Amino acid sequence: MATVRDEADARRQLRAEQQRETNELVDAGPVTTASTGGIELHYDGVEALKRAIDERYDELRRHLETARALDTGLADGKGPVAHWMRRSFAVRGGAEAGGVQAALQSYLAELAVLRQTLGTVVTMHQGNDGQAAAGLPTGDADA
Structure with missing residues (x-):
């Protein structure tokens, strides 16, 4: 957790x-190459x-665990804004819509869908590659 001065x-x-x-994302390497013959995955x-x-999923999961651990009631204050602050923190730190936990759970779900979609794309491309290879004529190995 970082300290912010201003x-x-x-x-x-x-x-x-x-x-x-x-x-970090640039270092992941190229995923596709486009040419006149099509797109190579x-x-x-x-x-x-x-x-x-x-890695991002694990990092967000750790943040969610921390947010759950911090989801405790605040001590009652005596000032005129104590009630409103307690209510505001409960919403923003909680699992309800608009809360930190809800946002983190949403991000985790999006990352899971993205990962699954990438897997589906790879499977489809491998199937297409296999079909294309099966359709090629087999020739004499010495040719």
Whole structure:
């Protein structure tokens, strides 16, 4: 968890995190190559992307566990805004719509669907490749 001193520091940290994530995704390798003959799917690139998705999934799952551990009631305050602050934190930290836990669960579901979709695409392409290879005439090995 990062300590933020002011709004400018928060923006600086956010930009640095976004740059780090962009660099990591670029390192995953090419997934497709387009040419005049069609599109070639690089299976190794897809596997690298699936591993990157798994890492993000695990990271979000850990954040969700932390959010659940922090989902406790706040001590009653005596000030005029204590009731409203307690209510606001309960919504934002909870599993209800608009809460941190709900958002993290939504992100986890999206990553799971993305990973499954990548697997489906690879399976379809491998099937198409197999059908195309089966349709090619087999010739003499010496030709």
